[in-house]
Amino acid sequence: MISQAVGESAEPNDINDQGVVAGGKGGFGTGAPSRAFVWTAKDGLVDYGLPDETMPDQQARWNALNNAGRLVGHWNLHSSTIHAVAGQVGVPEVLPMSPMTEDFASIAVAVNDAGIAVGLGLSVTEPVLVPVVFAQDGTFTELPGATLDQTNGGAVAINAAGVIVGTAGIGTASGIVPGLRAWVHIDGTTYDLYQHVDDTAGFTRFSNAVAINAHGVIVGTGRLADNSIGSFMLTPIVTDPIFADGFDPTP
Numbered sequence: 205m206i207s208q209a210v211g212e213s214a215e216p217n218d219i220n221d222q223g224v225v226a227g228g229k230g231g232f233g234t235g236a237p238s239r240a241f242v243w244t245a246k247d248g249l250v251d252y253g254l255p256d257e258t259m260p261d262q263q264a265r266w267n268a269l270n271n272a273g274r275l276v277g278h279w280n281l282h283s284s285t286i287h288a289v290a291g292q293v294g295v296p297e298v299l300p301m302s303p304m305t306e307d308f309a310s311i312a313v314a315v316n317d318a319g320i321a322v323g324l325g326l327s328v329t330e331p332v333l334v335p336v337v338f339a340q341d342g343t344f345t346e347l348p349g350a351t352l353d354q355t356n357g358g359a360v361a362i363n364a365a366g367v368i369v370g371t372a373g374i375g376t377a378s379g380i381v382p383g384l385r386a387w388v389h390i391d392g393t394t395y396d397l398y399q400h401v402d403d404t405a406g407f408t409r410f411s412n413a414v415a416i417n418a419h420g421v422i423v424g425t426g427r428l429a430d431n432s433i434g435s436f437m438l439t440p441i442v443t444d445p446i447f448a449d450g451f452d453p454t455p
Contacts, residue, residue, distance in 0.1 A: 214241055214249060217277075218268040224293055226275055228265025238263040240277060240291070240298050252296045255279050255289060264289060264298045268314045268321075276301070276312035276321045276338075288312040288323065290342065302342025309333060310344060314361045322347075322359035322368050335359040335370050335389075349394035352385045359389070361415045369413035369422055372396075386413035386424050397422070401438055410436060 214229040225243040229251070240252040252275075254264045264279035273293030280286040288305040289298050290312070300306045305325075311333075313323035325336035325344040335350035335357050351357045352372035359370040368389040386397045398410040406428055413424040420440040428434045 214243070215265075216243070217266060220269050220271045220273075222271065224269060224273065226266035226269045226277075226293075228263075228277075230263075237261065238265055240264045240266050240275075240289075242266070242269075242275070242293055242296075244293075250296055252291060252298055255298050255300060266291070267312060267323075269293065270315050270317045270319065272317060272319065274315055274319050276315045276323075278311040285309045286311050288321075288325075288338065288342070288344070290321075300342070301338060302344075304343045305338075310336070311358075312338060313359065316362045316364055316366070318364070318366070320362060320366060322362045322370070324358040324374075327356075330355070332356040333358065333374060335368075335372075337362075337368065347389050347394060348392065350387055350389055352387060352394070352396055354385060357387075360413060363416045363420070364418050365420070367416055367420060369397075369416045369424070371412045384409070384411035386410035386422075386426065388413065388416070388422060397424075397438065398426070402441070405436065407434060407436065 215227045216225045217227040219225045228238045229241045230238040241249055242252055243249045254262045261282040266275045266277040269275045275291035277289050278286050279289050286309055288301040288310040290301045291298055308326040310325040311323045312321045315321040321338040324333040327334045333356050335347040336344040338344045354373035356374050357372040359368050362368045372385040372387055387394050388397055407426040408429055410426040413422050416422045422438040425433050425435050
């Protein structure tokens with residue numbers, strides 16, 4: 205393995221199949237400006253900046269990018285409301301995802317190759333963040349049922365087929381929050397993963413679904429019988445006649 209150091213205070217958040225890296229650099233979370241960046245082997249680290257260079261204590265970073273170079277992320281003032289942003293590799297600027305994302309709290313966490321992004325947005329009924337999907341025009345809508353038995357949550361990943369995974373309940377950095385529930389959203393319906401798998405393998409709960417690949421394999425973390433944190437991998441049963449991706453809708 206050959207390492208390629210980019211220097212500076214850069215924190216990568218994602219890499220696409222072309223080896224393009226995106227993230228944020230600077231003092232994110234410390235009060236100092238954090239700026240979105242893109243790194244390529246050809247151009248090195250390029251500063252994509254902030255939505256408004258004149259605004260003090262503003263912070264921005266990319267959270268994800270796809271193979272077409274679509275960038276998604278967020279900006280905020282230090283310790284203030286967060287807003288989803290978008291951009292394109294090769295165009296060094298950070299743009300609001302839409303007027304809606306500027307007016308309401310939102311964050312874009314992942315984007316697939318079709319350009320569909322997912323993340324968190326302000327609920328239309330309660331002052332809480334809920335799992336959302338962002339349309340091509342940047343507006344967002346809540347994923348029906350994706351908070352399960354919790355009051356809030358977030359979408360974390362989306363694959364090429366548009367299958368979305370995430371967490372009901374927003375926890376602390378340690379993830380130790382009673383009630384967290386991992387879910388999958390398929391064809392307009394959200395399923396509690398723990399309730400719809402063939403073998404829970406000693407887990408008492410699947411807490412966080414963090415990624416899903418093109419084959420529908422989901423990975424995440426959950427709680428074991430002694431309340432410690434364990435990791436899981438859920439593999440779809442493609443020949444299952446009841447539910448094509450392997451998740452049986454009847455527990």
